[in-house]
Amino acid sequence: DIQMTQSPSTLSASVGDRVTITCRASQSISRWLAWYQQKPGKAPKLLIYTASNLENGVPSRFSGSGSGTEFTLTISSLQPDDFATYYCQQYNSYSPITFGPGTKVDIK
């Protein structure tokens, strides 16, 4: 299986900060990567798919980039609603789906 890592595991930030989360795959997954936001007690919510495509209805302050084995999720100006845990997920068609361990964004 393809292993996914995320860094940092926890990120403390303030409203208005620019935030970047990194996700790495153990082998190349081209651009087959999605990002989700999860709040406590809730299901994950799709933010980004195919590395950089913004899901309908997701604020434009979220953006994704990368290809191959290294990807980033950027929040350009952190808002109060953005404090949550973020997961990356790879979906290379030749390998089972796997998720990263998550990055918790909390209030500084």
Next chain:
Amino acid sequence: QVTLKESGPALVKPTQTLTLTCTFSGFSLNTSGMRVSWIRQPPGKALEWLARIDWDDDKFYGTSLKTRLTISKDTSKNQVVLTMTNMDPVDTATYYCARIRPYGGYYFDYWGQGTLVTVSS
């Protein structure tokens, strides 16, 4: 609109078999390109993909649990069922069903609210 909802027992005993049902609306698993997955999340831990079933009845399972899982569908009821045998306390988790975006790649565009399953004697 698309909705999914998980149902099943909240508590199971070790060694028992767990059966979970995902009831969905807003799409049909008879439609080409439609796929539904199960994903779980132990308390405070990360997401783990478990299984997938496709419109053509193709089935796929995660590597670590494949010997214990069976996924099936009842298209007349708009349901997907997951069974997991030989339950253990480490299987305590919230279990989600989710739709895979049709023809978009294997990512999840709609999720159920999840159902917490506790394994304890």
